[in-house]
Amino acid sequence: MELDKNLLGKKRENYLSWDEFFMGISKLSAGRSKDPNTQVGACIVSEDNRILSIGYNGAPNNFDDDKFPWNREGKPTETKYMYVCHAEANAINNYLGSRKDLRGARIYVDLFPCNECAKQIIQAGIKEVIYLSDKYNGTDGNLVSKYLFDSCGVSYREMEKEHQKVLKLSLKPDEEIEYLDEKRD
Numbered sequence: 001m002e003l004d005k006n007l008l009g010k011k012r013e014n015y016l017s018w019d020e021f022f023m024g025i026s027k028l029s030a031g032r033s034k035d036p037n038t039q040v041g042a043c044i045v046s047e048d049n050r051i052l053s054i055g056y057n058g059a060p061n062n063f064d065d066d067k068f069p070w071n072r073e074g075k076p077t078e079t080k081y082m083y084v085c086h087a088e089a090n091a092i093n094n095y096l097g098s099r100k101d102l103r104g105a106r107i108y109v110d111l112f113p114c115n116e117c118a119k120q121i122i123q124a125g126i127k128e129v130i131y132l133s134d135k136y137n138g139t140d141g142n143l144v145s146k147y148l149f150d151s152c153g154v155s156y157r158e159m160e161k162e163h164q165k166v167l168k169l170s171l172k173p174d175e176e177i178e179y180l181d182e183k184r185d
């Protein structure tokens with residue numbers, strides 16, 4: 001059977017690209033973070049574009065968020081750094097399926113991974129990191145992350161500027177996603 005191309009209609013034009021969609025999920029996940037200063041999300045996606053897991057930075061499971069040290073300064077044992085679980089590590093550890101599924105996957109994150117998360121990404125078998133910001137570029141941890149990725153066959157790329165859209169997501173019925181920085185029709 002042959003369908004008449006002239007009668008098929010046209011697909012919608014302003015749909016989200018895969019990168020926009022998965023980075024959007026990552027950003028939305030960051031909205032769950034209770035960290036008053038830094039909210040980071042992560043979204044792990046299989047080679048065939050299925051979402052495997054998401055995560056955001058926060059307290060370990062069962063740790064009372066109200067008793068968590070959210071400080072950035074002070075005694076090391078009273079700052080968040082020694083306690084907080086990063087978005088990437090949470091996304092990896094939240095996955096309840098087979099670890100085999102993570103092999104060859106990619107991870108979307110707001111912020112370029114720290115060296116601790118870089119090791120977890122490598123050990124999980126994730127092969128690509130897509131990020132929005134690399135604001136710690138040049139710091140020791142950042143250099144180590146890149147050296148680890150380069151040495152272990154994990155590629156990384158900043159999300160293309162043309163896909164760094166500003167979207168307005170409404171949770172009200174019958175309101176579509178708005179593209180605030182570009183007319184797409």
Ligand SMILES: [Zn+2]
Pocket residue numbers: 086087088089113114115116117118
């Ligand atoms: Zn990290």
